[in-house]
Amino acid sequence: MRFFTGGLIALALVAAAPLVVRQEYFYFAGFVVLQFVVLATAWNVLGGFAGYVNFGSGAFFAVGAYSAVALYKAVALPLGLQILVGASTAGLLGFGVGLLTLRLRGIFFSIATIAISIILETAVANWPYVGGAKGLPILRPAEAPLHFGNYTEWLLFVMAFLAVLAVAAARYIQLSWIGRGLRAIRDNEGAAECSGVPTLKLKLFATTVSGALMGAAGAPFAQYLSFIEPSSAFSLNYAVNALAMPIIGGTAHWIGPVIGAVLLGTMQQLITVTISSEMNVLLVGVMLVFFVVAAPQGILGLVARLRQRRG
Numbered sequence: 001m002r003f004f005t006g007g008l009i010a011l012a013l014v015a016a017a018p019l020v021v022r023q024e025y026f027y028f029a030g031f032v033v034l035q036f037v038v039l040a041t042a043w044n045v046l047g048g049f050a051g052y053v054n055f056g057s058g059a060f061f062a063v064g065a066y067s068a069v070a071l072y073k074a075v076a077l078p079l080g081l082q083i084l085v086g087a088s089t090a091g092l093l094g095f096g097v098g099l100l101t102l103r104l105r106g107i108f109f110s111i112a113t114i115a116i117s118i119i120l121e122t123a124v125a126n127w128p129y130v131g132g133a134k135g136l137p138i139l140r141p142a143e144a145p146l147h148f149g150n151y152t153e154w155l156l157f158v159m160a161f162l163a164v165l166a167v168a169a170a171r172y173i174q175l176s177w178i179g180r181g182l183r184a185i186r187d188n189e190g191a192a193e194c195s196g197v198p199t200l201k202l203k204l205f206a207t208t209v210s211g212a213l214m215g216a217a218g219a220p221f222a223q224y225l226s227f228i229e230p231s232s233a234f235s236l237n238y239a240v241n242a243l244a245m246p247i248i249g250g251t252a253h254w255i256g257p258v259i260g261a262v263l264l265g266t267m268q269q270l271i272t273v274t275i276s277s278e279m280n281v282l283l284v285g286v287m288l289v290f291f292v293v294a295a296p297q298g299i300l301g302l303v304a305r306l307r308q309r310r311g
Helices: 002-019 024-047 057-075 079-101 107-125 151-175 177-194 199-218 221-225 236-249 255-274 279-294 298-310
Strands: none
Touching: 002 024, 002 151, 024 057, 024 151, 024 199, 024 221, 024 236, 024 255, 057 079, 057 107, 057 199, 057 221, 057 236, 079 107, 079 151, 079 199, 151 177, 151 199, 151 221, 151 255, 177 199, 236 255, 236 279, 236 298, 255 279, 255 298
């Protein structure tokens, strides 16, 4: 009950922000941070709970974005339906990827996800309807719904809703029998299968849910930038951040990716404003190396160790 109350309070604060905050950059930066919360949470469903490391997060993100763009250009779908279509398309991609690759294990699965990302980016770059390699400008709706003064404020609220939804889904998965089955797969897949755990079904479920959430995060991307091109939609930054943020926060618990995304995403936005955007990659690399070496269980594991020492 406390979780849902907290989620409603967070949405209420975001909805009330336009009444207090006038600086538009706040909404751009907040959108990116919340987008990373969705991506990190989605990655953790497969990579953290089940132990299958996905290096192709950018592909699912971009599929959601381009699905939304194609239908917006064709029939001018509203944003809510664009998100549903983007999530559905990326979820189907996740299911298909699961069928094709989940019999692979370890590094072979990770390499396969990179290959899928490269194939999809090449296909989109040669699809003239969505702009191809040159990209496609997107005209936002002239007015924002409800009391929001502009469309950027509305996009922030939409992404906040998606973040709460993604975290709620990850929390449910972790606390249910599905989460227990995924953790058994992560610890020892062979033993889990011998114990009667439906390993293939659970892995397909994890790839589908993970892909759908990433697609939902990508669907508003073109509206946010008012432009879309393959190099930005399939950017390696999404794959790196989606992997780094759960590792930094902690992959064993649903709150870990949220902590990592808020911390790292906020630091990236501050560095972009104060120093340069090129420093973002260096920041991610340094923090990732530090936590892999010094705190492999992330911030949550570090806090648990400190509590244990004090006890």
